[in-house]
Amino acid sequence: MTAAEHARPPWALLLSLYTTQYLAPGFFMVALVAILRRAGMPLEQLGAIYLLGLFWVLKFLWAPWVDRLSFGRWGHERGWLLLAQAGMVLALLAMAPLDPVQDFSRVLAGCVVVGALSATQDLAADALACRRLAPSDRALGNAIQAAGGLLGNLLGAGAVLVLYERIGWAGAMALLAAGTAVSWVQLLALREPPQPRVPPERAGLRASVVGLWRRPQGARWLAMLALYPVGVSMAYALLTPLLANAGWSLEGIGWVVNGLGSLLGIVSALATGWLIRRGGRRRALVVAAALQVPGVLALLPLVGGDSGTGAALAGAGLLFLFYNPALVVMSTLMMDRVDPARPATDYALQYGLFLGFATVVTGGATALAGVLGYGTVLALAVLAALAAVPLALTTNAGLAGPQEPAARAATR
Secondary structure: OOHHHHHOOOHHHHHHHHHHOOHHHHHHHHHHHHHHHHOOOOHHHHHHHHHHHHHHHHHHHOHHHHHHOOOHHHOOHHHHHHHHHHHHHHHHHHHOOOOOOOOHHHHHHHHHHHHHHHHHHHHHHHHHHHHHOOHHHHHHHHHHHHHHHHHHHHHHHHHHHHHHHHHHHHHHHHHHHHHHOHHHHHHOOOOOOOOOOOOHHHOOHHHHHHHHHHOOOHHHHHHHHHHOOHHHHHHHHHHHHHHHHOOOOHHHHHHHHHHHHHHHHHHHHHHHHHHHHHHOHHHHHHHHHHHHHHHHHOOHHHHOOOOOHHHHHHHHHHHHHHHHHHHHHHHHHHHHOOOOOOHHHHHHHHHHHHHHHHHHHHHHHHHHHHHHOHHHHHHHHHHHHHHHHHHHHOOOOOOOOOOOHHHHHHHO
């Protein structure tokens, strides 16, 4: 394996990994909930399935193990990815003979196993991307990450659910297992360059927390992680209840949110990767912040009582179209602030803060809408989205370097 081959970004593998890791979790958190609810299962029990999302928020807790442990000839990130993929496939096949209603406790246990392994695969995939992507390639890498996640959700939560009436539970588990195994085949061909041993003082969660805080503008960056997605997260919390209030069926809501939303999200994620490469990180950060404002305002007709198809499609479409640029830009900047000695931990810690705060805001906005009304919460969402623009304009750390257009031109 030549140095040039080592340096070549593994685009196809990254797209496959980021897609397959969301197939089963997407099915469980959307399709399984619909299946069980139709069977009459109480909402209190269904809520346990949504807790699977906590694995992606808390994965930084075991990220240091992914940074430290290698698997000999199987490689470092490659070894973790092979292990996580095989575990998910076996867990899905083990769930195939079960009945999702009669064997709910065992199905839920299988969901927990798959969720933990999927989050672990995400850690290793992020570490692989951090190590193998040059600064100029990170924008496209994070665009692929966002697009792959949306595609996995579209296939797992959408396509498999559409086929469910024909193939049943066992067929769905077999189909998810087969789709997940696609990346395992690709990983067999991956060859990793040798990696140096990490000094103990540079590894671990404590080193990651201290390192992020001590970087230039560390406190401002933490504020960005917490506040940047607040406005659009609040708006997203209103979307499904607004569609339900407008008389949309569950199937119709699924097509709008998981179908149209995912497709537009994929387009905007890839377009943002191109924008960052062409215009630089600083401009993309500000543009993405500004785009959140019309994305939030797109829900205004729905809040005002317009239940027409046009208002619903425009509201959901613009919200997803203008949310994903912020995700891609922020993910790219997270990768820029990663220490090569602990890529999984540094990236997971930042993403956990970003996703965790957005999750809390989403839940809080839903509860707040029941007290104050949709209009008040939407107004707060607009104000929060507007506040992200000056925050982006005054954030400087990590936005200069070889990624910017002028520096790229100098190296040609």
